[in-house]
Amino acid sequence: MSATSSLRAYLLTRLALTLPLLLLLLTATFLLLRVAPGDPVIATLGDRASETRVERVRKSLGLNEPLWRQYAGYLADVATGDFGRAITTDRPVRQTIADRFPATLELTVSAMAVALGVGLAVGAVAARFRDTALDITGRLLGIVLYAAPIFWLGILFQYLFSVRLGWLPSSGRTSAFAEPRDVTGLYLFDSALTGNWEAFSQALRHLTLPAVTLGLVIGGIVVRLVRVNMLSTLRSDYVEAARARGVGERAVVFRHALRNALVPVVAVVGLQFALLLGGAVLTETTFNWPGLGLSLYQFLQNRDYTAVQGIVTFYACFVVAVSLAIDVVTAWIDPRIRYS
Amino acid sequence: MALRRSCIALSVLSLLALPACGGDDGGSGAEGGGGAADTIVIGTTDSLQNSFDPAQAYDYFGSEVIQNTAETLVTYEPNATEPSPKLAAAMPSVSPDGLTYSFELRPGVEFHDGTPLDAEAVKFSLLRARDFGNKDAEAAGFLLSGIKDIATPSPTTVVITLSTPNVTFLSRLAYSVASIVSPTAYANHVLAGSEAEGPAVTAKYKTDTVVGSGPYKLVVYKEKESVDFEANPDYWGDAPKTRRIRVRLFDKSSALKIALQNKEVDIAFRSLQPDENTFFKDRPGFNLVEGDGPGIRYVVFNVTSKPWDNPDMRRALAAAVDREGVVREVFKGSAKALSSMIPPLFPSSEPKWSQLYGPGTDKALVDRYLTAAGVPAGQKVDVDFWYSPTHYGDTEADVARVITQGLEATGRFEVTVSNVEWTEYGQKRKAGEIPVFLMGWYPDYLDPDDYLEPFADPNIFDPAKWEDSKMLDLVHASQRELDPAKRADILKQAQAHMADQTPYVPVFQIPQFAASTDAVSGVILDPIQIFRYWLLEKKA
Numbered sequence: 001m002s003a004t005s006s007l008r009a010y011l012l013t014r015l016a017l018t019l020p021l022l023l024l025l026l027t028a029t030f031l032l033l034r035v036a037p038g039d040p041v042i043a044t045l046g047d048r049a050s051e052t053r054v055e056r057v058r059k060s061l062g063l064n065e066p067l068w069r070q071y072a073g074y075l076a077d078v079a080t081g082d083f084g085r086a087i088t089t090d091r092p093v094r095q096t097i098a099d100r101f102p103a104t105l106e107l108t109v110s111a112m113a114v115a116l117g118v119g120l121a122v123g124a125v126a127a128r129f130r131d132t133a134l135d136i137t138g139r140l141l142g143i144v145l146y147a148a149p150i151f152w153l154g155i156l157f158q159y160l161f162s163v164r165l166g167w168l169p170s171s172g173r174t175s176a177f178a179e180p181r182d183v184t185g186l187y188l189f190d191s192a193l194t195g196n197w198e199a200f201s202q203a204l205r206h207l208t209l210p211a212v213t214l215g216l217v218i219g220g221i222v223v224r225l226v227r228v229n230m231l232s233t234l235r236s237d238y239v240e241a242a243r244a245r246g247v248g249e250r251a252v253v254f255r256h257a258l259r260n261a262l263v264p265v266v267a268v269v270g271l272q273f274a275l276l277l278g279g280a281v282l283t284e285t286t287f288n289w290p291g292l293g294l295s296l297y298q299f300l301q302n303r304d305y306t307a308v309q310g311i312v313t314f315y316a317c318f319v320v321a322v323s324l325a326i327d328v329v330t331a332w333i334d335p336r337i338r339y340s
Numbered sequence: 341m342a343l344r345r346s347c348i349a350l351s352v353l354s355l356l357a358l359p360a361c362g363g364d365d366g367g368s369g370a371e372g373g374g375g376a377a378d379t380i381v382i383g384t385t386d387s388l389q390n391s392f393d394p395a396q397a398y399d400y401f402g403s404e405v406i407q408n409t410a411e412t413l414v415t416y417e418p419n420a421t422e423p424s425p426k427l428a429a430a431m432p433s434v435s436p437d438g439l440t441y442s443f444e445l446r447p448g449v450e451f452h453d454g455t456p457l458d459a460e461a462v463k464f465s466l467l468r469a470r471d472f473g474n475k476d477a478e479a480a481g482f483l484l485s486g487i488k489d490i491a492t493p494s495p496t497t498v499v500i501t502l503s504t505p506n507v508t509f510l511s512r513l514a515y516s517v518a519s520i521v522s523p524t525a526y527a528n529h530v531l532a533g534s535e536a537e538g539p540a541v542t543a544k545y546k547t548d549t550v551v552g553s554g555p556y557k558l559v560v561y562k563e564k565e566s567v568d569f570e571a572n573p574d575y576w577g578d579a580p581k582t583r584r585i586r587v588r589l590f591d592k593s594s595a596l597k598i599a600l601q602n603k604e605v606d607i608a609f610r611s612l613q614p615d616e617n618t619f620f621k622d623r624p625g626f627n628l629v630e631g632d633g634p635g636i637r638y639v640v641f642n643v644t645s646k647p648w649d650n651p652d653m654r655r656a657l658a659a660a661v662d663r664e665g666v667v668r669e670v671f672k673g674s675a676k677a678l679s680s681m682i683p684p685l686f687p688s689s690e691p692k693w694s695q696l697y698g699p700g701t702d703k704a705l706v707d708r709y710l711t712a713a714g715v716p717a718g719q720k721v722d723v724d725f726w727y728s729p730t731h732y733g734d735t736e737a738d739v740a741r742v743i744t745q746g747l748e749a750t751g752r753f754e755v756t757v758s759n760v761e762w763t764e765y766g767q768k769r770k771a772g773e774i775p776v777f778l779m780g781w782y783p784d785y786l787d788p789d790d791y792l793e794p795f796a797d798p799n800i801f802d803p804a805k806w807e808d809s810k811m812l813d814l815v816h817a818s819q820r821e822l823d824p825a826k827r828a829d830i831l832k833q834a835q836a837h838m839a840d841q842t843p844y845v846p847v848f849q850i851p852q853f854a855a856s857t858d859a860v861s862g863v864i865l866d867p868i869q870i871f872r873y874w875l876l877e878k879k880a
Contacts, residue, residue, distance in 0.1 A: 290565040
């Protein structure tokens with residue numbers, strides 16, 4: 001089998017597996033919200049809402065229909081990209097996602113960069129200097145970061161860098177009336193694109209603390225992963241062979257060992273994207289970051305059942321898509337995966 | 341290679357440092373809050389409930405936005421408890437039967453869209469709100485349901501006829517529901533009359549903006565994120581003191597507190613927690629403004645449940661509620677103990693509950709009422725006491741704890757305290773499943789009537805399920821009575837009757853606080869709950 005056809009076969013298999021996975025996720029989302037206690041309609045309309053209005057909204061949401069019919073309607077809507085209409089805001093959830101997801105994407109991608117930067121550096125150094133003080137410090141750091149609750153780390157950073165030192169803002173995406181012209185909704189990208197460097201600077205300053213907070217927590221996992229894979233790679237024959245050929249230790253570690261150690265890291269880090277989105281909810285809440293995670297939290301508080309269902313559904317689709325993309329990338333990088 | 345990386349790192353660092361060095365505000369914080377002196381940033385944990393349409397908005401934040409962008413015929417000046425003219429040139433002349441209100445309008449007023457504000461616009465706005473209220477029970481329009489007809493004999497004269505006399509009418513006209521909006525901008529947002537209730541009605545609201553004549557224009561609303569305002573350059577009255585206002589919506593008061601501390605916002609209003617407010621009190625660089633609030637908190641009996649259907653049982657418990665203890669222990673003296681459902685900011689307020697049941701826990705009275713209720717001496721009464729832990733803020737558990745301690749200190753009550761989140765709380769209340777519980781009330785309009793009628797009329801609220809015809813008769817009589825002295829007498833009778841039957845036990849009046857940087861002035865907090873952006877000013 002040629003490399004191209006094996007990749008194609010792998011892709012098709014993964015795609016075929018994605019559909020039941022997605023269906024499972026959507027079913028779980030659908031059912032979980034229906035077994036949650038309390039009446040979602042009264043929850044959102046308030047307890048002074050008239051019975052007539054409650055009944056009317058319940059009917060308009062199809063909640064009086066048999067469960068199977070609600071389920072079929074839900075799947076049909078999702079298939080057409082309709083995530084429903086929020087009860088509390090009376091806006092399409094799709095609009096909320098379009099407005100708020102860029103902020104979450106900017107935060108998560110930045111956090112991933114922080115996680116990879118910290119994880120690779122600390123993990124590689126810890127592995128290279130195994131069982132030394134550097135290694136122990138790196139391992140400890142990995143455990144502490146992984147175990148640290150996001151809100152706790154966030155509040156700590158806010159107190160230190162915002163309140164005590166006054167270096168960075170504690171909340172929001174940018175200063176009042178300093179938003180760049182809206183192109184993609186990604187402030188860093190938009191401000192760079194339009195050459196608005198003052199807006200870029202403000203956006204970067206506001207992004208720093210949330211991204212570092214979220215990135216460090218995920219970084220804890222990356223540290224441990226990189227270290228373990230590096231240790232295994234550093235013991236392999238081709239690394240020994242490189243050393244025997246007189247290749248410098250720095251080149252051995254960073255050019256040969258680290259690159260090969262990265263393959264499983266990329267796969268696992270890709271899977272951490274779901275964790276990252278979950279962490280983003282807490283990070284956005286702590287830093288009042290106006291992303292989709294904060295919206296989800298607020299809709300949950302208001303028990304806005306349609307909005308929560310819409311956003312969770314979107315997240316599920318997004319995570320499945322990212323997971324599929326990561327699988328394809330790793331299969332492309334490492335032929336062993338597509339042949340296994 | 342290494343040099344290139346260093347250059348990139350330095351560039352990023354310099355970008356981060358740029359605003360900190362440049363100083364856009366002179367503040368010590370990282371961001372410097374509202375930035376320039378012509379911009380003020382207000383942080384709040386409030387959020388918009390449904391829309392900015394005056395006919396629909398029935399929540400605090402929606403009303404606040406409307407009150408800064410649109411205007412009413414009459415309003416309340418700071419700290420006043422009686423309305424005064426706003427779009428009306430003078431207070432109206434009222435017919436002797438109390439049915440007709442004739443207004444002369446202020447000339448030369450224009451809406452934000454440049455169209456003139458005249459008598460037809462007033463008629464359009466008020467009837468529009470009333471009609472929505474007739475079809476949508478959750479909208480604020482029901483407050484104008486008493487309007488029978490509106491005549492416009494000239495472009496500057498409006499004659500409003502009521503179906504029955506109602507002395508609260510002017511107070512209702514001062515509420516945001518009676519804001520006058522541009523007929524041109526709202527032309528497609530009126531009811532034809534043929535709509536059934538439901539989506540056919542709610543789809544007609546203009547939810548996204550306000551086109552009024554107020555001192556500010558609403559520029560941008562980002563859902564659950566921020567609302568931006570710009571001063572109306574053509575405003576007929578005194579120009580707003582600050583050109584731009586941004587209201588930032590926070591989810592948690594802790595984040596709002598840090599943002600103010602770091603001067604990322606200039607004002608934190610509604611709501612920091614009591615300890616967070618205390619943090620800014622007497623702190624260099626900050627001010628804490630306190631004002632009387634119209635909100636009240638009270639204990640409710642479900643009077644259809646045993647044994648609370650017996651008035652003597654209710655009286656016994658009322659005599660054990662330690663309202664002074666709640667104020668002292670939970671609010672460190674910043675709230676006010678409440679001895680009537682009508683707060684003392686109204687002259688007609690009578691401290692009936694203190695007079696009948698004492699200001700705190702009174703064991704002798706408890707024993708007396710329990711004996712009257714047929715409870716043998718020494719026997720304890722079980723109290724199934726409920727509260728909702730977050731809806732009224734983080735202090736709620738402490739309020740319940742102090743009340744419980746007061747009840748148990750008498751040795752006559754055995755209290756079981758339970759809590760459940762707001763949604764389920766409301767369901768349980770409606771279903772009559774919680775016999776004794778804590779509630780709160782913010783009035784719709786500033787009149788004693790709004791502290792009595794909702795608690796006596798099951799069609800409006802009446803969480804105690806107290807259907808008392810004598811009370812309702814007194815309330816309706818007070819609404820019809822045009823003579824202020826006679827009305828005050830009726831209100832006193834109503835309070836006396838309510839206190840005697842005590843389906844409710846008032847506990848405390850909710851104060852208002854706004855913390856700000858010391859660069860900000862013009863923060864006025866008064867019972868009418870209009871947060872007047874146009875008076876806010878920031879030193880350069």
